[in-house]
Amino acid sequence: MTPESDEFAAMEAALRGGHEPGVGGEAYITMDLALRVGELMLAGGETAESVDLAMSRITRSYGLPHCEGDVTLAAVGLSYLPRGGRPPVTAERRVRRRLPNYARLIAVEDLVRAATAKRLSLQQAKFALSDIIGRPPPYPHWLTVIALSSLAAAGAVLVGGGPLAAVAAFVATLVGDRTGAWLGGRGIAEFFQVAVAAGIGSLVMVLLAWSDVPVAAGPVIVGVVIALIPGRALVVSMQDGIAGDLVTGTTRLVEVLFMIAAILAGIGAVTYLAARLGVPVPLENLPQAPSSFGLAQWSGAAAIAVAFAVFHLVPRAYLLPAALGGVLSWGTLVEMRHLDLPAAPATAIAATVVGALGTAFARHRDVPALVCVTPCIAPLMPGTLMYRGMLELTGGHTGQGALILVEALATALAIGAGVYIGGELLRVVRPARRVLRPARRIRT
Template identity: 75%
Template sequence: MDLALRVGELMLAGGETAEAVDRAIGRLGRAYGLPHAEVNVTLAAIGVSYLPRGGRPPVTAERRVRRRLPNYARLAAVHELVRDAQEQRLPLRQARYALSDIIGRRPAYPASVQVVALSLIGAAGAVLVGGGPVPALAAFAAALIGDRTGDWLARRGITDFFQMALAAAIGTLVTVLLVAGPLDVRAGTVIIGVVIALIPGRALVVSMQDGIAGDLVTGTIRLVEVLFTITAILSGIGAVTYLAARHGLPVSPTDLPTVPSSFAAPQTFGAAAIATAFAVYHLVPRGYLPPIALGGAVAWTAYVEIRALEVPAAPATAVAATLIGLLGTAFARWRRVPALICVTPCIAPLMPGSLMYRGMLQLSAGNSARGALTLAEALATALAIGAGVYIGGELLRVVRPARRVLRRRPV
């Protein structure tokens, strides 16, 4: 039970779905002599109960998940441990040693590389929506300053809500300064890049997967967490744009970058760069970076081509996310790793950064009705990403069910 709880804690802290955690704990229980254990997985705690035979009293244990830091390399190693235990290649004592080794491993990338990767997401996001070198550099700097400021606030006990709000405000401030300066650049690309870097794509996908799979409590909690994060981002954007508008700065929703209506090489390269930087930030092993970059380019190309048919943003995003869910899950099955590792980075270019920024500008300009509709479209687009990824995986399961591992008799 202790091994199962520690494995479940690592999986949940790494961003895995409640269904996958429940399934892994059940497999460990059957492998090591605890069949039919009752598992209860929430976002903050994991509980396991077992009723022994012979009238003995039940045993219940719980482990809380206090820190949720994505580490996809560790997540893949934990899945491999569970698979080895299920196939009875790993005795219980060795499984404990293997888990301790996984916990003590050095991260796939240093902390400084993660910081640069997050900033690169912002820079690539600016390129994605048509920005040139100056907006990309400004978005890189804004994301870097926002991240370091958030880290400084975190060390002083400030909650994530205010960290996200301040990071978004810093990105918007850089945008406003570019608008007020002498450079002739599309400054809106800066804040859109920063927003793409800040939107919690991983939590968004997992929340929709939990909800659709029937884990309503965990899915709802994750979704509420995502909505609070989006609210924090919008608050930071709204505060700065309102002050800029009050002081007469030319911040207007009429001159905003839009998605290209056809295939464009710079934007496709930006999508691949976003997916790769997202993977590095979440500590995906190096061997998966090339296919993830290709997946990001495929996701963006599919989205642009569907939008060229005058399909609204939310349905086009859902179709592109479904395609990535299908292809990414198939690739993950082939490599025998969690689908989350291969799918989540690839949908990062689809995040609705431009819609969120446009909605807040419309609200700041006094057009409340149109701004509310734009923000509702942004939320629908975000939810379509999570739903599309899950539907893609389910389509693959219909066509080709996951292979079951037959238990061998112990010798």
């Protein structure tokens, strides 16, 4: 037999799943484990850099040191090139549902840490991952629905609304969210779900402005907008882009911009129709950042952060730190505005402070930084600017409205950039460890 035929026979055996070193059954199990870990992390909202690093640690820990990862917003892929001239192996998993579950994200990182520390065999890691996937979420579904509506109510209080405004924002968000879920169950795109939810919030605001009910209409829609802005995706998109994962970061950012456009479309359509029907919403007395940091703002900022955390299934142990972080972010923003800083740089500074302290706390607790940082930046969402910009546009002040919307967009991007800068500043002072600490016990 010629050398060429020997090589061809070896390739044929490898493709049939032979048991040669590096291309046997364990190699496929390892790649499948790494891909499933990457899929769960990406679906949970982790950055592309963190997903790629976790998959690399899994493959190296179980004997595949030459794997190359490929992480995009919609898929994770692995390519393994074994030694000895054997053919490469490539596999990919699609991420079809990206639902926030920070409790699962923490459990997956624990699994990666245990695998890296050689505390789990390959089969034990496989069973542990199956157990993580099968665990029930830390909160029932009805509580996450209530959390989103409570976020809107707290947002209304944060910008100066009273108890009636908070109730109106709660009801508007609840009806909008359930309507969006109903539309989603019938295959309607998420863009239209968000637009309808924002339109329902605007409708409640218009009805309050039209009636004689003594309720400030502005805080209602601002609370709804704060609840609808995709803060998690906004932060991760900026982190991916600044870290150099341009494809994933750009895709995430475009997704965020589409969701913001959907919010603006819903608000604009309803307010325009209201104006045409003779129910204009006045531009006077719109909600503003308060000049003082009173008890209502303390409570509102803390409640927003906690509600955001519950909606993203953050474990109960991190709810109190989230509340403190929400108060810190809002307080920093108010102090920066007292120094006459514009909205975008003031927000960036507040996000940087939260990013640095939240990342430090996350390192101390050995959890992903998103768990401790993302809920805390929820009070910074530019709901008032978006609302004011759309009112200016529908009122015929196109130039002024466009400028305000640009400022709102710059403020939103400043949140994500500030969070990342805060984490990088911490890395300058205290570099992140490349060797993971001993793992917590993984239930197998």
